[in-house]
Amino acid sequence: MKGAIGARSLIRARTPRAAAEHRIPPSVFGWRDVLSESLAGMLQRPARSALTALGTVLGVGTFVAILGLTATASAQIDTRFNALSATEVSIEDVAHEQDEFAGLAFPADADARIGRLHGVEHAGVYWPVRLDPDTPVRSSPVGDGSTGTQSGIDVVAASPGVFAAAGTRLAEGRVYDAYASDQAAPVAVIGAGVAERLGITTLETHPAIFIGSRPFTVTGIVSATDRKADLLLSVVVPRTTAERIWGAPESGGAKMLVSTRLGAATQIAHEAATALRPDHPAYFKVVPPPDPRALRTGVGDDLSRLFLLLAAICLVIGAVGIANTTLVAVLERTGEIGLRRALGARGRHITVQFLAESAALGTLGGLVGTSLGVLTVVTVAAIRDWTPVIHPATAATAPAIGLLTGLLAGLYPAWRAARVEPAEALRR
Amino acid sequence: MTAASAPVIEFRGVGLTYPGPPPVAALRPCELTIERGEFVAVVGPSGSGKSTFLNIAGLLDGPTSGTYLLDGIDTGALRDADRTALRGRRIGFVFQSFHLLPQRSAVENVTLAMVYNGAPRRDRVPLARRALERVGLGHRIDALPTRLSGGERQRVAIARALVARPSLLLCDEPTGNLDTANAESVLALLEELHADGMTVLVITHDPLVAARAERTVAIRDGVLSDGPEMPETPNTPETPSSEAVA
Known part of the structure; x- marks a missing residue:
């Protein structure tokens, strides 16, 4: 089959002029169609979509919760800490280090x-x-x-x-x-x-x-x-x-x-x-109060780095989940791919559709994950009587991370989908 | 539209040989002309090259020799993308297994045919509705394919094939998955469409189906024999042969 196609391409001189002569309007796949097709692909299998997006939900949710909780804790001012430690300066005599006879x-x-x-x-x-x-x-x-x-x-x-x-x-x-x-x-x-x-x-x-x-x-x-x-x-x-x-x-x-x-x-x-x-100002060693924020960040850093790593692992698992499901869907929907090709879809339209579907899944997971993460931060802050703080950039980038995860996960399945031979696919 | 006088399908020495080893001639070079408004059946047993013929006629596969003109357009000279566009606009496919998307309603399945040919979104549902009314399913436009009978499903598929106003309705075993009654309703619909001026090409192994066409083309072992004669058939058609041979 492949050989036949190769041979044909050698025989044929591909002249776009023939198309122009007869004014064949090219096939299109408008962005609103991309959007509605990808949403339909996602919403028509709600249970599967939900399960597929779960990994991204967990990953993005952890990401938002960790960053939010860290920001909340850092912003939290302990009044006792301030009243005493933050108003204390200690000055040590280190003259002998400069001059042993001082x-x-x-x-x-x-x-x-x-x-x-x-x-x-x-x-x-x-x-x-x-x-x-x-x-x-x-x-x-x-x-x-x-x-x-x-x-x-x-x-x-x-x-x-x-x-x-x-x-x-x-x-x-x-x-x-x-x-x-x-x-x-x-x-x-x-x-x-x-x-x-x-x-x-x-x-x-x-x-x-x-x-x-x-x-x-x-x-x-x-x-x-x-x-x-x-x-x-x-x-x-x-x-x-x-x-x-x-x-x-x-x-x-x-x-x-x-x-x-x-x-x-x-x-x-x-x-x-x-x-x-x-x-001789150098005779003194002045110890300013520790910066409470620096102190907290220092303490929280190792732990939050660990959790961010966990979030990243969740995202990878989420991506693998999406990739797997999308790949299965491509195999399962071979007939649909053939039909779309018969209806005038080009290979790249198929790629775009499957990419858009996995990106939509990723974005959905990102949005739900962001919401859950924010909810976690607010709940923890409410219990501890803190002011919840989430950096706007965190909330804004989190769904984008989901989208990126979905896109990356969709690359291979979408590429596979575009390579489905329509004649082969329609025979099923 | 391109040269209304040009035949819908014109095969000039079209053949397809899979290069070996050993080379297999799936379709030997053949001549075939189908004029606008004809109702033609290509009939042959399985393995005779019907699928190859379908793939070539449907622009799903290109011939290795000869020239295929669709509506007077030399399809061999087109780029892949243009061939795809031509397929989407000029050919309405009807498949044995319907190929309806199970999660989408009848009307949504029909609108799918207008996604890639640039039909304005607001026009799609009215057009799809009209196409469904045309095939007698005006009352079931919101039904899911799973809630439709086989005949109704095939009629949805025909509506989908018609909605983009193709030059050719290319049907691959359209009644293969249907019981007698449903097959009859589908065939009656095809005849009706033909009567309205649609060019219909049915590919089938079933002489009963072929008998409904006004012209029959036999295919056997990759050899296409254009002619009014019916190929040898294992059982004689029950319908009067006068109807089969126009």
Whole structure:
């Protein structure tokens, strides 16, 4: 048969002129006919079409749901996270990395220097005081261990701003003020945990504590803090006092805690080092608050990538499903193909028809999948009391992905359909 | 329309040989002319080359030798696409197995014939309706083929073949799948169409069907013998031979 056709084409000179002479209008397949034929092909076998489109539905649905849920979660602002973490800037003294002979990088008026920056609410310098292991913290100058002698209590040197920046609340008394700090007075603020361990229950008696043999007047007992919860277990003395008694902190120990207004943290983090030491801004390492969105995206990324991979696999399965069904349909509809050829359809019209059918199936799957995906996102958001967020591009491209899947899946069957020999097909 | 005087079908030495090895002459070179308005039956047993004749006459396959003029157009000189267009516009096919789309109603099946020849969409349903009325199915236009009797199905197929106003109604064993009563209704319809001036070419193995035509062409072993003589038949036709031989 094939040979015969080949031989014929050799014999025949194909002159389009003959057609022109007799004015044979060419066969056409208008786009509205393409559309209606493909829709008819799909709608006349509803059950099969639904099953065929299922893979695409799942693939596109997963795709939309994953992207939607990721966007929703990213857009979700956790108020607690913002109020605390997002308004906190921490500055570390890294001067020794630059210059091993550099002393304490924070200037004496560090609190004031940072306080002048816009958006700063409070700022304070602190560092842990290194005591000899055998230097006890006690509530009496001498003791035998049964009268409130405690080891393992941290002593922290801090400028007054630290208390405000950490948001401390006092059970009793008050924090030491700038005057006490300037005078390097022997005063201390102790955490509630320390007070309990040292047996200090009231400030009525003006109790003193002893670090080694040095007395400090307790001015306040901290009951709670928003940040730096370790203050609850520490004895806090003015930084000036600590410097006078124990000297500057070991290199790298000092830090500064800055609380800012909402949204100012990033800007302040940018300016802080220069404000503190215009001569040596590199002496500081500024840690801005983590970007909540970046944080969430980072956490969500691996998982959503996995799910997107699953969505892609679903799409491939969907495409294979469409390809398979369309191929079966082509074999099944050989008679129809022959009839259409007899009615004047060209091979390419047949190709277009089957491509359009599989594309319609893919688009249908894409549309249903998009709807289900959006529904999933909205439902999850409603349950979690979130605001559902779906990027318009996601919703717009998802049906297009379905269409593309259908088109790709239809390529081979459509090519096969166009190659059906009409004479052969009509014999059935 | 092209030269109204030209014959609808003109075979000049048309033959088809499948190249071997060994070469098989499915249709030996033959001469045949069918004038406008004729009712011709091509009759022969199975394997005689009827299908080859049908494929060539229906432009589904091209001959390896000779010239086939349809409405005076040399089909051999046409490109594939033009041959396809010519087939869609000038030939109305009627098949033994109807080839109706089972999920589409009678009228939808008929409109299918107008999809590829550029008939305006709004005209299609009225034209299809008229064609169905013409074949006596005006009352069943919305019926699915599965709800129609065999004869009705074939009449839908004939309506589909007629709706594009072809030059030739090419029927391949039109009664092959029908019982006697239904076959009779279909044959009566063909005669009626012929009486209205339609050129009808019926390809059949059944001498009873051939007897309804005004002219019979016998085909046997690939040899087409144009002539009024009936080929040898296994059983004598029941219908009076006077009707068969016009």
